[in-house]
Amino acid sequence: MDDDEGVGLGKFEHADRGLKRSMSLTQLLFLGVSAQIGSGWLFGVLSAAGVAGPAAILAWLIASVLVFLIALAYCEIGAMLPRSGAIVRYTYLTHGSYAGWIIGWAYWLSAVTIPPIEAIAVVTYLGGKWPSMDFLEKKNGVDILSWPNGIVFGVLLMLLFFVLNFYGAKFLSESNKWVTIWKLVLPTATFLGLFLVLDADNFHSYGGFVPKGVAPIFHAIATSGIIFSLLGFRQALDYGGEVKRPQRNVPLATLGSVVIPGVLYTLLQVAFVGALNWKSMGLHPGDWNMLESGKWADGPFFHALDSANMALLGALGTLLIIDAAVSPLGAGWVYLGTATRTGYGLAVHRNIPPAFQSNNKFGVPWVALIVSSVVGCVFFVPAPSWYQLVGFISAAAVLTYMMGGVGLPVMRRTAPSLPRPFRLRQHNFWSGVGFLAAAMILYWAGFSTLVNVFTATFIGLPIFAWYYAWHEEWVPKVPAMVLGVAFFVVWVWLAIEGGWVLTSDGGQRAGGWGFWPYFIAFAAALIIFSALLWVFSNSTGRLHIERTAWLLWLLLGTLVVSYYGVYGPLQDPSLGFPWGSLIELVLGITAYLWGVRSGFATDEMKDIVESNAAGGSPADALAEV
Known part of the structure; x- marks a missing residue:
């Protein structure tokens, strides 16, 4: 690490010197995008339609705007203080250790549960396609993982996530690049293909465009997988200590990883609603609240393509089965890295033993990685379904994201001298709006x-x-x-x-x-x-x-x-x-x-400010929005 990269590192931040700045802007952006195009695109559109009907399209649009507002404050903070495990660490700098622990624990819970839920998505899709594998069993009308086949296979996938993370952020980001390209191409081909069989009746018949009223639109945002699918912008922040030119790349990757998935998911929701075949699902037309127990629940897009009875879409459905493994696997191994860096961040602030800061020769906090992997596997024991876990994870994550909005004004007051390569104009207004966006999503859960x-x-x-x-x-x-x-x-x-x-x-x-x-x-x-x-x-x-x-x-x-x-x-x-x-x-x-x-x-913030004053500041051009 060169001298400039050490600027602003006080005694509480010295652990970051053991990390390797090896990731480019593209790699960081792809981490954020890959984390969001996982099981959410495979299951979230069905779950959202089940809650809000065709109005789920509006839910994706509204959610994308809200997440963008939440991310604005983090763009300034992330460029000013690029740190690994960043989101969990910022609260300590602005509101102290007690608030920092509450938020950090909630954030770690949300991060450590995502790898197993992505593994559950893989097992669910494959189990629905090939029932002979005995990966699934019915409980209260919902598919859950079976013992031993389903749960053991899920644990093996967690082991794969562990291996991919163990060899460092550069290895992770390089392997993720090609996976992300695949994950962008196939969903795009899917919604384009389904537009060929769009049934306009699904948008205005069977109760109309808003069959359940306005309130379920907001409930769908928080509970059906929408917010779960759109909060991956945190990858750009949590890998901030391992990025080249973080003052520029962190905010760009943060905003990019909000916009790209937001557009893609909205189009996928339109395509899915239009492609619904009620007879194929075994449901009466307009039974929106029964979608999660219908015949398409174990593979919504595969069944949508298969029911179209078109050779081209049938071939695309075959590729979708492959993607049913690729997309969640890509998100799962990225989020295991996030959980690892969250544990690392908690250790930096001494909330858990310093052993969690220990890095292997690839610059990865290996103790935190092992603990996150083992705890993640615990969530297979109750063998819940994807639909049951997603609301919990979303609410736990949103609880932590409100701290960006409340933290930025505090940092403007307590650390005015720190260089701000990205400076948010009218920060008091936009910070407040971002905070309220997170608070409202929490309530809608x-x-x-x-x-x-x-x-x-x-x-x-x-x-x-x-x-x-x-x-x-x-x-x-x-x-x-x-x-x-x-x-x-x-x-x-x-x-x-x-x-x-x-x-x-x-x-x-x-x-x-x-x-x-x-x-x-x-x-x-x-x-x-x-x-x-x-x-x-x-x-x-x-x-x-x-x-x-x-x-x-x-x-x-x-x-x-x-x-x-x-x-x-x-x-x-x-x-x-x-x-x-x-x-x-x-x-x-x-x-x-x-x-x-x-x-x-x-004390942590004072130390960073004093270290920055003693060592100078990076010569980055200011960018304002």
């Missing part, structure tokens, strides 16, 4: 998804007490251990007794608590844990905990609004559309203003 995501996110708090708070001498060892154990026990008890977590149908188990008893206990456990951690902490710990209050306010408030809104469990919701969304918007505005005020100059 629905109560059932949110309660599972928040439960999984906060169950990581004992680790923070046991490891970070004690090792950083915020809290003495004994109080930290006792507090962590007590919270863990209470949290598991709430998840079991409340009856809202890990239910097969997204509802509540029999005998569970009513909402308010459950919510009061949920909020009390979280607040009491944070309050006691504050009481036992020194002045440094107290500052970090105080500056996280706005985040807890937003998440708890969103849970209440989502319960009473149209995306909650109530048959007759108190907050019909759009009132629930408007209340969430107000909640988001208050959280954004509070969050910006809560940001402060952390």
Whole structure:
């Protein structure tokens, strides 16, 4: 690494010196595109149509715009501070270690679950084409992985992802380049082919273009795989420490990996809706909500091409079976790299042992890679379907993406001297808009998804007490251990007794608590844990905990609004559309203003600024939008 690349690296950032800057703009862009054109294009269009009908086309358009707005703030931050595991690290720089851990844990959960879901997509498509493989079994009318054939094959695919990541970012990006070209060409050929058999009735008959109303359009964005398919722009950020000329290449790759998949997916949704053959699916025309249990669920585009009874499209369907392996595999191995760099980023900020920063001779954090691979395989044990996992992953990811919007104004205030090769004009406005976009997508995910995501996110708090708070001498060892154990026990008890977590149908188990008893206990456990951690902490710990209050306010408030809104469990919701969304918007505005005020100059940020002042700054031309 040359001297210029070391500028701005303080003592908290020295680990990045062990990484190799070997990736070009094209390779970085292809990583982002490849991560998004995975299982989402194979299954997302059917799932979205099942939620919103033909109006799923609008859902893709709206989602693309929202993700673009979310990405704007990250373009400036990513060019200013290109770091591997970037998204998980920025929160530490603006809001401290407590908020950083909450966001980092949620981000790691979302990243580590994507490789297995991509493997599940491969197994599902192949199992649907060749039932004799016994990869799938029916449970509650939905295809899930069978034991042992389906699950063992999924684990073998995870092993393949591991090998491809082990040999370094350059090897990963080079092998991914040709896969990405394939993944762009075949979906393009698919929607062009399906336009030949377009049935216009599917767009305006069977309930009209918006058969279920406006509200499901936004629900589809968060739960059907749309957001899951469009959030791959983070690859450009998370590989920032391994890119040549990151000040230019990171923002360009970030925006490019939003626009290209957004256009492609919208066209694919149009083609799929037009190609629906209700008789072939075994469904009555207009049964949009039954698509996931229809005969096309295990391979939507393959069946669409096959039902056209055209030789040319039949040949394309054969290629699609190949792509059913290639596309998810390409996304899976890229996201395993993301999960690896997320673990690396958590270790840089000392939330987990420093061994997670250890690089092999190819510059890959190998301990983080092993742990991410093993934990990913755990998600095969319940053997869920693609459709069941995608909402959880999307909401967990979106929870973390709101931090770009709230973090940029803080960095403008705490680090005004850092060079900004990409400078966002009217940043306060666009940062706020991006933050609200993420907050609204989180709300649209629905109560059932949110309660599972928040439960999984906060169950990581004992680790923070046991490891970070004690090792950083915020809290003495004994109080930290006792507090962590007590919270863990209470949290598991709430998840079991409340009856809202890990239910097969997204509802509540029999005998569970009513909402308010459950919510009061949920909020009390979280607040009491944070309050006691504050009481036992020194002045440094107290500052970090105080500056996280706005985040807890937003998440708890969103849970209440989502319960009473149209995306909650109530048959007759108190907050019909759009009132629930408007209340969430107000909640988001208050959280954004509070969050910006809560940001402060952390020790990490001070160190980066001081190192930059001592070493000069890269001579990059400023680009403004």
